[in-house]
Amino acid sequence: MVSSFLRCIVFSCSIIFSRLSLAFTPCPLLGPVFPEFALDTNSEVLGSALDDLTEAFDTLVKDGNGSHGDVHPNTTSFSLSLFSTNQGDAADTPFLFKYHYTAPSLKSSPNAAHDVDKDSIYRIGGLTKVFTVWSILIETGDRIWNEPVTKYVPELAKAAKCLDAKQDPVSYVNWEDVTIGQLASHLAGIAREYGVGDLSEQTDHLEYGLPPLSASEVPGCNLDSLCGRAAEFFSHFSQQPPVALPGTTPIYSNAEFQILGYAIESITGKSFESVLQDHILGPLGMEKTSLSTPANSSSAVIPVDEETSGWSTQYGGEAPAISMFSSITDLSIAGKAILASTLLSQSQTNRWLKPTIHTSNPANSIGYPWVIYSGGNYPNTSMVDVYTALSDVGLYSSYIGLVPDFNVGFTILAADSVSSPDLNAHADIIADMALPALMKIAVLQADASFGGVYASSRLNSTITVSADSLPGLFIDTFISNGTDFRQVLATFNGIDEADALRLFFKTEMSLLIMERGTCVSWMDIDSFKYDGASLDQFIFELDKNGNALSVEIPALRVELERGD
Template sequence: MRSISLFLLVHSALSFTPCPLLGPTYPPFKLDTRDPIIVDSLKNLTESFDELMRTGIGENGPITKNTTTLGMALFSANNGNAEDEPFFWQYHYTAPEYKKIIRRSQNVTKESIYRIGGLTEVFTVWSLLLTVGDKIFNDPVTKYLPELANGSSTATSISHTRWDEITVGQIASHMAGIARNYCSHGVTLPKNISKGGLPDHSAFHLPCCSIDSKCSQSDFIQQLAKQAPVAPAGTTPAYSNMGFQLLGHIIERRTGHSFEDLVQNKIFDPLGLHQTTIFAPKHPKDGVIPVDQGASGWSSHLPGSEASTSIFTSVEDLAIAGKAILNSTLLSSAQTERWLKPVSHTANPKNSVGYPFLIYSGGDYPDTSPMIDVYTLLSNEGYEEGLYSSYLGLVPEWGVGYAILSADTVRPADLNEHADYMQTALNGVITTAVQQAARNYGGRYTSSGTSTSYIVVDYEKRTPWGLYIEDFVSNGTDFRKTLSELIGVSHASDLSIRLYPTGLSEETGSGSMQTFRAVFQDETELADNGTPTCVSWLELDKYQYAGHGLDEFIFTLNAQGKAVRVEIPALNVTLQKK
């Protein structure tokens, strides 16, 4: 992706930069598609794509509007009127060249079926977590595929992969340092091969298991074992379809079921993904097939590719699947939290890799907005997926995501431009979260009886990162001054107290309880004065009194989601909202 402009709420030269905790800067919110902010965001998004398809020119350059057919959707896992729907916005475009080829006026819809290629990997990791859990990630792959170890102990580390040093988790996160593809046919030059400086291909012996061969699974794995490594395991991300072929075999041996049956029974059927299949559907009446089944890659069926590049689906089904991941519909919340975390950096500090996601760090800390991770996967390799491209983006912190599927009549489309548009549109979702937090939590909370304690909660439009405490009085004493002296802030007026949700919550009979932690910062301190330094996580729960952190605040919400009181355990006080 060329740029990430996600969730830029303000842009001003800040003399003070808040240091939020990682994660949402505001509590859970309801997504109401009738909200004027959301309505305007979605209207602008549709108009932007209409203009893009009319002109073929986007903010980052041209797109292939004449040849690229596509479908897109935004989906939400938040409470609100979109929670029971597959998505809350959709857009479909049928390219003129595609209509010429199929000789029909039929337009693509939410149910049109595309090949998603490398996005299959998400379902592979998902199925592994559903059946075994992430405890398997630290196991060596040779524990489940011992054929890989044959001969590797005596071979050189340059010519043969050290499979006993590679873990299952490294394969699932592209950190194994292994070859990209099994038995690749190599590049095809547009001119005579001898003039390209390459030797005759027939001089090389490439033993491969083809679709029609009688290779057993064990034979197939032993062939993979002979591949030379790309890098030592764990040193650098290196994309590998071959690794997911192996992961599929690990799943089969670990569970005793075929990968196809397992994914069907564990994911497709429970979620009602009726337009999703392993390999091409038998009756492709809803299939988006540019050119023909062979040239487009629709009918391509590589041996062992079930777990790497095999899945076909629709925009509707992919949105349902994305929502299910965000909602922890099939996994526990704890497992999902562990799944959606980075594994390693890449050479770009804005990018990390996960299982198997490419994670883009959105926002622009410290200049405009806090960091927000977008878990994405893009597939448009072309060589083995033909003319299809696909893109999935998940934003766990905000419970939203997007799906993009495309088919081209010439070459796989670059969907980065489209993804940038989708992410920018989600700004409205974040603005909604800010406004709801201000309405639901903002106000004055006071004690009852003779004790004089109160806080005033608000949000600051200049730097709308988290709620902040404007006034803080405990037992008739300016508690901001007490905290300043405790922390070492020279002037109490310079102490910033901002509240961030921790995700710890509990349902009550009439509502819920939500825990926040305060981040205390000296607005004049150099480390927090416009620099990238942000170490609030080092200070969590640091200052304690009576066994509780002075930074702990527990809000009680009513059935309508509005805060009615706040408990500050360290001060042994509960304040009622006025």
Template sequence: MVPILRASSLFLFFSSAWSFTPCPLLGPSFPPFTLDPSDKVVGSALKNLTARFDNLTKSSTGSHGDISPKTTFSIALFSSDDGSAEDKPFFWDYHHTAPALKEKSSSSNKVVRNTTDDSIYRIGGLTHVFTLWSLLNQTADQHIFDDPVSKHLPELVNKDSAKDDVIGHVQWEDITVGQLASHMAGVARDYCSSDLTSQKNAPKAGLPPRQAYSLPCCGENSKCSTSDFLKHISGRMPVVAPGASPSYSNLAFQLLGYIVEKQAKKPFNEVLEADIFKALKLHETSVFAPKDSSKGIIPVSKEASGWSTRFGGDEASISMFSSVKDMAIAGKAILNSELLSQTQTNRWLKPATFTSNPANTVGYPWVIYTDSRAYPQGPIINTYTVLSNEGDHESLYSSYLGLVPDYGVGFIILSADTKKPADLNAHADIIGDELLEALIKSSLLQATENFRGGYAASNKHLNSSISVKSDKLPGLFVEDIISNGTNFRDTLAQLTGVKKSKDLSIRLYPTQLVEKTTKGSKQAFRAVLQDKTESADGGTPTCVSWLDLDKFQYAGRGLDEFIFTLDKTGHAVSVEIPALQVILDKKK
């Protein structure tokens, strides 16, 4: 898997003759904006996106490599903001039915419908997101992440294994629920589905002769109980030491599913059905294949494609089916914290550990791609993804979910192939090329329109004012600031040790603290104060503005705190500077 956004367009957009290197806060560089697909910038990007996928499906090759002509796929882009009020939960979609799918179906006298937004695909590993979502929804906080797994599943503790046998047996008392959720538990990747013992030609491939090896795989028709299943898992060997390295594990999510069941005191599929599917009205989403397959995209056959493949216990790992329409609804709900609190979502959408690739980190259960090519002149963009491609020995389906919280957008790609599961990175990279650059430009333009201008105290005797402006660098900036007749830039320069006040940079970044009001909203910003003549952090690649937040206070309020009041159209009407005990109205 490779990072999305491999093109250099973002860097070219932000690169210029800027000599000043801003040091923004983590998070969005600009305040929340309204996504309008008919906007000139975004609309043009969506037209380009359609054209590029048209060319990709015709030629099976593009700027990010080749794709299989046998792949049928559906894509949807969605936003946390309703924008210009769409009837559907997404603002762009694209569907392609591969000729190979129709050919295969014609030979079996089966009629294939063209793919649409309600076409159902197997989504496999994207089940992980719903498992963790349901766990967070059940527990109402993330303190459970710190619990040892053995607290919730004591059956895992193998009393016959020695405590010092760290290579031969998983030490379940040392593994936390959070490590299961972030692929940091060091446990086996799969339980039954990937074992090759059952393959008749194994010896021809150089493997030992088949031996009597039986796993209670708990198939659909078996009578294997959860206790039997956990008892066998308890004897498995670890892959790596707990907390040492991320190691992808479907088995970990099977265990999380059992924890959800214990918390809810009902079967996992019933928890998802009641708490997520029904709550969000996900009509094409199910645990295991839907009984009515008329909307299904089924290449070759149900058996050969993996549509009907089912292992007991995998309800919480690779079992689910959905459509791009339903997944767009789900993605919007995550971005908007519809089922969780905003605080829970903020914790959920954060990294848990590094990988050996400095551009990638791992979350719960996200693989987070960090695009920093535009840094320091442009924003750092983190895309939270889950890619499911279980391999052609299990299914012919692939799926890709991506969320970009800083811009409130996401994408979903679902696919099926007649030969092998598709590599969807080329599709995701094209989305990144066109969409994110447009969103950055649009957010900058809207921030300029909504916030830029002069603000002054209504009491002219007070003589307090500021001037807010924007450029192509991250954040807004304060050009002039007068407090009670005093050039407050001079005061701030003295406090921060900047010799010449004109060299002081005062850039404003949103803190994501937003309050809805009857007339609009209030949005809090913090100012980052820097000397424009000095290299950022002495020429090192670090950025330490977070160390100085709230550093200088007056009467208990930070001198770097700015609170804008916006009307219902999103335009700023005033700004409060609490430390200066003043509210400044925007000049008309």
């Protein structure tokens, strides 16, 4: 039995075979390939990376351009942060790194003549969608995803009965086929919104060759005349044709989240704003975050005036999609709460941080409501998924990214006096500087915690473990009862010689033959067993500092002690 100060960790053994004529390619399972690592800001690797990050942003705002793209330092002010839930001092505060830049145009603005800082409040627009989904998960869990929206929004149930969508699927949405989960993951196939942004609002629309409209034909909902729920919004929106059939392709839509907001109100009997405050903002102490325009604008970032900037814009029913305000401190707190499952169970978080559908770009997928970017330097490193939400509204842009494999994240908030700024250069700099450093830290700590020779005191059984630049831990030697067990495993797979044997951090095991020309490790998990135990299961016993003391290999009925 493991004593109270010890714990166990399970690794998968990915047995990677390749013919000598084939190049070696690692193929770990999806997810972290190393155990959780500690992050200390005074460590050499992390400290150096953060210094380089500061220097990179200093250069960016000085030059206004670079390999990551152009920015506009004369007009764009921004704040950004990196945060972590790993052990170490990096998790002691809301963020482990911050950077602020105040543009000359903001310094001269009569509405916000101050330098931006960690408490500066920006409008975060579409990041609101994350909080809307989070609120649903806290209230009901994801069991609601497959339920029809008509169950919770009676106006759409009525529309489904009145409009013959089955007979005319081109003109009308069949609301009975639309689920809550499809709304939350941009898969409902419905219109982007109704009225807001319609070109008929422009006085010169006829000059563009658009046909004239009578007063009754102009959409009744816009930013100057917000629609109420039943009598106005649904009576108009239910007449909108579908953009795509439900569940077929991701289509960005603010209306999806407006409808989700109404569903939340039906479920809870409270306003969406109250649910947001009670479920998330209050429990996490996010005092600089709100759905409505903050009453106190002393911390506000307003690049021009409130109206022109979009600070005072009211979105009415669309608020659950696009209305929120926040700071990098509060968003860092929120990001850490998601990564640490502070308000949800771990199993619920695991399901939330997963894709629901691909886009036509193989590097991008969609989640609830995440835009997921697959990064990493594959095949030399494992794939690293970054769960993001990004938005521009008025003269504001916002970006949040979570990296579950490393338990880290970032947030970028910006405002510009001319147009909403592009934040891709900022995000790319963070990725290029931070991810390699995190991978290096993971390798160094894995080698220190698990590397070495493990041996039996009663049998001729040993393994030698180390870490290199590739994913996972490398098993240099593996002897079981005097037999080269690496060769045994190769023989089981019909391979003459095993090129490599690697351990990947996982709760299940993987056995992988790389001669197939594709990465199929998930298909080979638990393939070989002996007396019901997997040949590819390794259970490491750790001390309170996370250092391995021994490894148990259940199939071989042996426990090997780690040498000094």
